[in-house]
Amino acid sequence: MPYRTHTCGELGSRHEGASVILSGWVHKQRNLGGLIFVDLRDRYGLTQIVFNPDVTDNYAVAESLKYEYVIKVEGLVGLRNESAINTELATGEIEIIAKSVEILSTAKPLPFEIFDAHKEEEDEDLRLKYRFLELRRERLKNNILFRAKMIQYIRQYMEERNFVDISTPILTVSSPEGARDFLVPSRIHPGKFYALPQAPQQYKQLLMVAGFDRYYQIAPCMRDEDPRADRSPGEFYQLDVETSFLEPDEFFHLMEPLFIELTEQVAGKKVMTKPFPRLPYRYVMDTYGVDRPDLRYDVKITDITDWAKTTDFKIFQEATALRVIVVPGGAEFTRQEIDHEFTLLAQKNQAKGLAWLKYSNAFEGTIAKFFKPEALSALQEKLSIEPNSILFFVADEPFVASKALGAVRILAAEKLHLADPNLIAWAWIVDFPMYEFNDVEQKIDFGHNPFSMPQGGLVALNEKNPLDILAYQYDIIANGLELSSGAVRNKDPKIMYRAFEIAGYTRDDVQKKFGHMIDAFEYGAPPHCGFAPGIDRLLMLLLGEKNIRSVIPFPKNQRAEEPMMGSPSVVDARQLKDLHIDILE
RNA sequence: GGACCGGUAGUUCAACUGGUUAGAGCACUGCCCUGUCACGGCAGAAGUUGCGGGUUCGAGCCCCGUCCGGUCCGCCA
Numbered sequence: 244m245p246y247r248t249h250t251c252g253e254l255g256s257r258h259e260g261a262s263v264i265l266s267g268w269v270h271k272q273r274n275l276g277g278l279i280f281v282d283l284r285d286r287y288g289l290t291q292i293v294f295n296p297d298v299t300d301n302y303a304v305a306e307s308l309k310y311e312y313v314i315k316v317e318g319l320v321g322l323r324n325e326s327a328i329n330t331e332l333a334t335g336e337i338e339i340i341a342k343s344v345e346i347l348s349t350a351k352p353l354p355f356e357i358f359d360a361h362k363e364e365e366d367e368d369l370r371l372k373y374r375f376l377e378l379r380r381e382r383l384k385n386n387i388l389f390r391a392k393m394i395q396y397i398r399q400y401m402e403e404r405n406f407v408d409i410s411t412p413i414l415t416v417s418s419p420e421g422a423r424d425f426l427v428p429s430r431i432h433p434g435k436f437y438a439l440p441q442a443p444q445q446y447k448q449l450l451m452v453a454g455f456d457r458y459y460q461i462a463p464c465m466r467d468e469d470p471r472a473d474r475s476p477g478e479f480y481q482l483d484v485e486t487s488f489l490e491p492d493e494f495f496h497l498m499e500p501l502f503i504e505l506t507e508q509v510a511g512k513k514v515m516t517k518p519f520p521r522l523p524y525r526y527v528m529d530t531y532g533v534d535r536p537d538l539r540y541d542v543k544i545t546d547i548t549d550w551a552k553t554t555d556f557k558i559f560q561e562a563t564a565l566r567v568i569v570v571p572g573g574a575e576f577t578r579q580e581i582d583h584e585f586t587l588l589a590q591k592n593q594a595k596g597l598a599w600l601k602y603s604n605a606f607e608g609t610i611a612k613f614f615k616p617e618a619l620s621a622l623q624e625k626l627s628i629e630p631n632s633i634l635f636f637v638a639d640e641p642f643v644a645s646k647a648l649g650a651v652r653i654l655a656a657e658k659l660h661l662a663d664p665n666l667i668a669w670a671w672i673v674d675f676p677m678y679e680f681n682d683v684e685q686k687i688d689f690g691h692n693p694f695s696m697p698q699g700g701l702v703a704l705n706e707k708n709p710l711d712i713l714a715y716q717y718d719i720i721a722n723g724l725e726l727s728s729g730a731v732r733n734k735d736p737k738i739m740y741r742a743f744e745i746a747g748y749t750r751d752d753v754q755k756k757f758g759h760m761i762d763a764f765e766y767g768a769p770p771h772c773g774f775a776p777g778i779d780r781l782l783m784l785l786l787g788e789k790n791i792r793s794v795i796p797f798p799k800n801q802r803a804e805e806p807m808m809g810s811p812s813v814v815d816a817r818q819l820k821d822l823h824i825d826i827l828e
Numbered sequence: 829g830g831a832c833c834g835g836u837a838g839u840u841c842a843a844c845u846g847g848u849u850a851g852a853g854c855a856c857u858g859c860c861c862u863g864u865c866a867c868g869g870c871a872g873a874a875g876u877u878g879c880g881g882g883u884u885c886g887a888g889c890c891c892c893g894u895c896c897g898g899u900c901c902g903c904c905a
Contacts, residue, residue, distance in 0.1 A: 274864095275863070275864060276862075278862035279862095280865065282865070291865070295862075297862095309856095324863080326863090327864080332865085355840090356839075356855065364840090365840075366835085366839090366897070368896085418905090444905085471900080472900090801899090802896095802897090
């Protein structure tokens with residue numbers, strides 16, 4: 244006898260009278276005394292079972308059922324009476340009139356209920372410890388199913404475009420740049436360590452040298468860094484992509500439809516702007532104060548330093564720069580919110596203060612009296628302010644003003660719900676600076692990826708101020724999330740040596756750390772570029788989840804532990820001895 | 829490494845300005861109920877208020893320390 248002839252999600256009125264067998268979990272039960280209803284659940288759905296002492300051979304077993312028992316039910320598909328139809332349920336037109344029931348597995352009382360529609364979330368550590376139970380819940384289950392569907396869609400997209408799926412090593416070598424490595428001790432080589440890959444960056448470039456031309460991989464990446472709400476602790480997956488013989492423009496054209504299709508067809512949401520805008524890094528930093536702005540709402544930072552000079556308000560007049568954002572609908576913010584939330588936030592971002600004016604029919608606010616009517620009407624003309632708006636001003640260094648207003652912009656949008664949850668505003672951020680100044684160490688560092696090609700090549704490196712050199716480096720962003728950075732790679736040994744030299748590395752350093760890469764580039768390296776969007780972040784974006792752990796089947800907690808399996812764990816002395824490791828203390 | 833918020837029954841939350849025996853929903857146990865679908869009704873069990881110390885006539889509440897969790901900063905080429 245089979246365990247089931249159908250799943251719990253597929254039976255309907257067309258099956259009336261059929262003899263069926265279903266297996267699944269007892270999701271809900273309603274014992275009316277002499278008649279028992281059970282909602283039987285599997286991953287496909289819910290089906291109502293009716294146990295009736297006149298029909299069910301072993302009714303006593305039905306009476307003993309508890310939540311989350313696994314049972315097998317044999318019975319007939321019956322049409323429900325008109326009044327008993329449940330329109331909320333896919334199988335709500337029918338029910339199974341049970342002839343017999345068998346308990347396949349019992350269940351202890353649960354640490355939390357699976358049916359959670361009306362409850363708040365339990366402590367996350369508890370949910371992680373019983374993740375196998377939380378995965379039975381509708382929302383998490385659907386997220387994991389969506390994850391599989393999205394990955395399948397991506398693979399199909401890539402395969403159709405001649406990309407080759409290639410696995411790169413998990414046990415690899417420690418890289419001196421970037422994040423902290425997870426290390427794996429070697430038994431055969433005392434005192435030596437493998438490192439888990441932070442990303443298959445170097446391998447994918449070597450694959451381009453090998454001639455594979457279009458590579459992709461759903462690649463596991465491991466980094467020993469502290470987590471965030473949008474950053475998975477320890478490990479995460481990237482859609483790792485690299486292509487040869489494509490200009491950045493061609494690369495964007497090749498990949499952009501994937502994100503449009505994922506948005507529209509897989510997630511059922513709307514794309515804000517097609518084709519995706521390409522915004523230079525300097526522009527977005529000035530205009531939005533961050534390098535991954537949420538573009539769903541049209542609130543921009545405007546520089547009004549020229550206007551400030553014409554006023555009599557000293558703080559504005561004497562400022563290096565004055566910048567402003569106009570938030571439509573912001574006139575409703577209270578003094579409490581302005582003083583204790585917005586101002587504090589601006590100060591946390593290094594601004595000395597935050598000035599504000601409300602505008603309805605006229606300008607209002609504590610600083611309004613400092614301005615002549617002509618100055619205010621000039622401001623209105625410049626900014627075309629709609630009634631019921633609030634203006635936030637920061638007078639400071641230009642960069643500080645934009646950064647502080649960028650944070651204020653995000654908070655204001657959250658409070659006013661300016662961002663449409665069904666809209667995804669994709670954009671490419673381009674022209675990242677090749678280098679940036681490290682204030683702490685007082686030296687020039689690579690801005691992002693040291694393997695990026697500088698714009699202008701060797702000439703730019705030799706002749707321009709390093710801080711003015713741009714890289715062929717781009718990010719893809721959406722709704723305030725950075726999905727990926729990417730770049731045209733530097734494949735010219737001469738340019739590499741020079742690029743590293745500017746960041747303070749000697750020829751010897753480069754030879755030691757990246758000698759194998761340079762060596763490879765000396766045997767025929769095609770021009771190549773790529774990127775690596777985070778799978779988990781992509782899911783957060785498409786599902787509208789705020790926490791990255793709700794799109795990962797078995798995530799780690801903030802201390803990088805997995806409470807269910809108990810990792811990381813102590814190991815046997817014997818294992819340590821094999822690995823030539825002594826634990827200090 | 830740092831900042832902020834939190835920790836009360838299995839679980840989600842209450843408990844007034846420090847005041848008698850720490851309450852409620854769901855879950856759990858027992859009984860009743862033949863058309864429920866968040867079934868209903870009656871009864872019951874369930875607590876070292878994270879832990880340690882202090883202030884007080886009296887602490888879930890105030891203070892100090894500590895542990896744990898979440899969010900953020902640092903960090904994440």
